[in-house]
Amino acid sequence: MNGTPTHCPYCALQCGMTLHTSGAGAVRVVPRDDVPASGGGLCQKGWTAAELLTAPDRLNTPLMRRGGDAPLEPCTWDAAFDRVAAEAARLRALHGPDAVAVFGGGGLTNEKAYQLGKFARVALGTSQIDYNGRFCMSSAAAASGRAFGVDRGLPGPVTDLAASGAILLAGGNPAETMPPFMRHLAGMRDGGGALIVVDPRRTATARQADLHLQPVPGTDIALANGLLHLALAEGLADEDYIAARTGGFDAVRTVVNAYWPDRAERITGVPVPVMREAVRLLARAERAHVLTARGAEQHARGTDMVTAFINLALALGLPGRAGSGYGCLTGQGNGQGGREHGQKADQLPGYRRIDDPAARAHVAAVWGVDPGDLPGPGRSAYELLSALGTVGGPRALLLFGSNPVVSAPRAAHVEDRLGALDLLVVADVVLSETARLADVVLPAAQWAEESGTMTNLEGRVLRRRRAVSPPDGVRTDLEIIGALAERLRAPGKWSTDPETVFAELRRAGAGGTADYSGITYARIEAEGGVFWPCPSTGHPGTPRPYLDRFPTPDGRARFVPVEHHGPAEDVDAAHPVYLTTGRVLAQYQSGAQTRRVRALAEAAPGPFVELHPDLAGRLGIEDGADVRVESRRGAVTVRARLTDAIRDDTVFIPFHWADEGRVNLLTNPALDPVSRMPEFKVCAVRLRA
Structure with missing residues (x-):
């Protein structure tokens, strides 16, 4: 073998x-x-x-719909490519280049993410490109960018966590979302360190914590500000660090003065003694980390929520110290790399801003086009999906590696907008819920059938290697993009070889914030991965950024004052219960892949609503009974799962399933003003048996 x-x-x-x-x-x-x-x-x-x-239903031939209500039928690759290219050209001629949009995914390799961004801007000339990572990491990225000058998931190798004396994890459940990560937290606890978990639910991770803070959903800013207030009141802030390595602290001190302990407890529901113990554990540890994940980020104030926790970390002197810092637990496989190379509406490769003239000139030179021909910033993910088929919105969408019919907020509206398009093209492995709506479906190769690179949550660039050949009739995403670029007569080179594309990515990103120019396939092989930024082949890579200075104009990190506002949609008499969403151990994202794996489908066969027995008693709901859950946007029917591990004012539904259990029919698309993250993590609902 x-x-x-x-x-x-x-x-x-x-x-x-x-x-x-x-x-x-x-x-x-x-x-x-x-x-x-x-x-x-x-x-x-x-x-x-x-x-x-x-998988028995694996796609292995292109499919095409001949008319609006006609079924999808097998066709040749030439017929599929000709249809897509002809329709794209027709719509661009009628409505302008922004008539055709592109939507990518956080699971695409760096090479595919880069080539997709280039394809949108050069082959199509459209500004309308974004990706599902906007629903994952964007709030943490925005908060880290304005605090530290760069967005890097963790402040050092993940192995640093085991040597930490205390870790505060806000809104993360890695025991179910990335179980092998827990060995690092277990190592920390074995060494005498303390794990503090912030979550409205007593999750599998919270059950392993030394301290569990269980706030009302949407109150994380008040909690973090209250923790910082206590740190200042008890003299636990690192005043020397604040003076030497940060700016803007006085404004934050003024704001958190108003979050005295009793007020913070009234807002969050977290008892003052528990908050005080959390602060003391963090402050007294020689090395400590503050980490956030989706629970603290997927909010209409997600950037501010993350900022509040960053402020706490800065006040304790953690970022920029070896073995300490603030970090974010990236979700999707290439959630870090996928947003560095041009899939986001406002970015070019290397984390360059698309409205920066110098960045445009540099990337345009690599692509062999005039900088003036590159489009400007486009719509963010939900705004893009919501604009499909509207007056002035895109008339066609090319979608790679995403299933927004299940994963987007206010999913019924998104499904309606997809149905209003003149052309929907989906490249996927299986006929996902979104692919079923498409006019053209392109069967794509899977992870083990292609090579490329991925950037993990540490910022370490890794090799993905081809182990088997794709089935006959299946093509890689790079081959699909290259064939479409050729038919659209796009300028420049459109290689289908991953290493060649990576070499071009290195040139395009050189000098940018996420500089991969010193990383090669050979180095990744020899070193087991290379940390960015790595600006030259002689550079060792950067496993621990910020040790000497922060990549800001003055080298200092920035405190940013933030205020608690509560969720965009609070509970009321008509919808008196908070809904929060998340993942379970045996499923992943929209479930399009994992629901097709027999062992995983047996372990987690369907959706459920988790609710406290006291709430269930008031509503006459029995364990295992069907429950109708309604928000202002839709309704789902799921099985009740009674547990005292959740607050009695909150229910939880995982988001991996379609049809009647599709929880994103309920979720609120209210957007963060900075990151454009939707408010997945809290909305108001009512329940009935």
């Missing part, structure tokens, strides 16, 4: 695995112990990842 070293296709921990193939075509997964982030661990999703390669 032959073994190919690679990485898991799911979360941003990017656990190491070796794929062994047999003559019969079967693929066996074996964990690798030479990948520090996972240390030989895999979760159930990783162990079963190869099963999707031979």
Whole structure:
């Protein structure tokens, strides 16, 4: 049997695995112990990842719809490409270049994310490109950018966490979302460190914590400001660090003065003694981390929520110290790299701003086009999806690696907008809920059938290696993009070889914030991954940024004052219960992949609503009974799961399922004014048996 070293296709921990193939075509997964982030661990999703390669409903031929209500039928690749290119050209001629939009995904390799951004701006000339990572990391990215001058997931290798004396994790549940990550937290606790978890639910992660803070959903700013108030009142702030390495603290001090302990408790529901203990654990540790995840980020004030926790970390002197700092637990497999190379509406490769003349000139020179021909910033993800088919909005959408019919907020509206398009093109592995609506479906290769690079939650660039060939009739995303660019007569080169595309990515990103120019495939192979920024082949990479200075004009980190405003949609008499959403262990994202893996479908066969027995008693709901959950946007019917692990004013529904259990029919599309993140994590609902 032959073994190919690679990485898991799911979360941003990017656990190491070796794929062994047999003559019969079967693929066996074996964990690798030479990948520090996972240390030989895999979760159930990783162990079963190869099963999707031979899923019975795997797409292996292009499909086309001949008319509005006609069924999807097999067609040739030439017919599919000709239809897409002809329709795109027609719509651009009639309505301008922004008539055709592109939507990408946080699971695409760096090479595909880069090529997709280039394709949108050069082959189509459209500003209308964004990706589903906007729904994942954008608030943490925006908050980190304005505080530190750069967005990097963790402040050092994930192995640093085991040597920490205390970790505060706000809104994360890695015991279910990335289980091998928990070994680092367990190592910390074994060494005498303390884990503090902030979550409205007593999750699998919270059950392992030394301290669990259980706030009302949407009150994280008040909680973080209250924690900072206590730190200042008890003399726990690092005044020397604040003076030497930060700016703007006086304004933050003034704001948090108003979050005295009793007020913070009234807003959040977290008792003052628990808040006080959390602050003391963090402040007295020699090394400590403050980490956020989706629970603190997927809000209409998500950027400010993350900023409040960054302010706490800065006041305690954590960022820029080896073994300490603020970090974000990236969600999707390439959530970090996927947003660095041009999929976002406002960015060019290397994390350059698309409205920066110097950035435009540099990238245009690499692409061989005039800087004036590059479009400006476009709409963010939800705004783009909401504008589809409207007057002045895109008339066509090309979608790669995403399933917004399940994953987008106010999902019924998004589905309606997709149906209003003149042309919907979906490249995918299976016929997802979104692909079923398409006019053209292009069967794409999977993770084990193509090569490329991924950037994990540490900022470490890794190799994904091809282990098996795609089925006959299936093409890689790079091949699909290249063929469409050729038919659209796009200028420049459109290689389908991942290493060649990566070499161009390095040139396009050179000198940018996310500089990969010193990273090569050979270096990744030899070093087990390379941390960005890495501006030259002689540079060692940067596993711990900020040690000497922050990448801001004056080298200092920035405090930013933020105020609690509560959720965009609060509870009232008609909708008296908070809804929050999230993931479960055996499923991933929209479930388009994991729902097709037998063992995972058996472990988590369908959606449910988690509610406190006291709430269930008041509503006459029994455990296991069907429950109708309604918001101002829609309704779902799911099974009741009674537990005292959740607040009695809050219910939880995971978001991996479609049809009647599609929780994003309920969620609020209110957007953060900075990151444009929708408010997935809290809205008002009512329940009835």
